[in-house]
Amino acid sequence: MNLDRLRKLLRDLTELYFTEDSRTCGNAKMDFIFRSSHAYLQLIENFSTEEKSILERLSSTPQHNAHYYFNDDVMGLFAPVIYRNYSTNNFFDLEMPALYTILHEFHHSIFRNVYDISDLVQEHLPCIANHYSELCKEFGQGECHGGNKTLSEDAPDVEGLRTAYDMFSSRYSEQEKKKYLKKINVTRDQAFFYSLGMNSCGQKDYTTHSEEDKHSPMLIRLNGMVSLMPEFSRSFQCRKGDRMYTDEETTCYVFGNN
Template sequence: QIAVFVRRIDRNFQYNAFYLEDSKTVTMLAPFMHRETFQSQILKEPFITLSTLGHELYHSLFSPMSPALHSLYDHRGECVAKHYKKSCTKFAIGACASGRQTFDEDSPDLESYRLLHSILQDNCSEQELNAKIEGLETTLEQAFFYYAASEYCSRDVERSEELARRDEHSDGNIRVNAAFSLMPEFTKAFQCEEGDRMFVKQEEACYLFGPNS
């Protein structure tokens, strides 16, 4: 087990947390929560750490070990799966199998981002969200999306057919772009226009929970 943990640390921080179905617990390795690594100087909350924690907690609702859960989402789950499949055409670098195959990982990503954005809104006024950061042309709300996306910052490498076929995760650029392009909050923050790849109307966004689902 120690060897597995060392490999996880060595490969990438994104592999340093996991949900255990049998015990219904989340494990996060200590380096992943290190303040200096994941605390933004501009944003008050460690959103990358919270994003990962949220993702793992959502696996209690989206898990290949509990396929009966899938029936709870019916057309809502299908909406998300279809969106991620279409995102392959828009954003993929190399092979892409996002959609139904990656649903149990994509959905926790999406819902975690939505939860974190709601935390941002609860902690900041509309004026604060729309204010430009000193010395930058970026607003605080835009900075949230940049910071959240930085978790998957990596060199562009074409994904192989073999990896796409066997990986239950979407590729990093799909995980970010597919999720954000389902969030009207992103469209509003960056003033996306119809025809832009990241644009989504409120009524066309997919929701798995809440009054819009």
């Protein structure tokens, strides 16, 4: 789906909106919502599942700015189309969720099938599977599928966040990372992790999911990632014995500690 296609979709949506039945419910705002929704449903009526997914991501937040297509072994990046240039100096301050999403999808190209990758990597995977299974027992409510069922998403989660943090660390010195940000009582380093959680705030149930979903529930995903990062423990001064504490000797790695 290129830029010309997106422009045509916008024109088609506008045309459908203005050719809608002109009946009114008596409230201009509600009329706009109903007509827009009906026009959108007409627009996507003959869309493929892939096209619907792309359109949904393009109209969403930077959290959904990339997607990996397993069948074609291709990753699509949507950010250049609608989001501001990521080469700005404030990139790491403002767009960490966007960077993490790109890196998560990138790691799917490595973890297309977690059981087909090298023996060197496979020996580390049970540690991650067990970690998420235990989190399901602790935080999950209702249906919570962890372990091997979600490993193909959990592994990219962990390594995507680690890579994002490595890039973040290459941007700022240790002194800069420990500096408290203006108006909020957190360090730049802590803000890195807060941004990941804040991007997932919402009203829906984050502790359970459907059998078909290969992702861990969002609450499990967030706690699973950061509780495997010694950098998180150091940033928030977790002590040995604290629930979220981990270090280089006890955490799980996909590629090893390097």
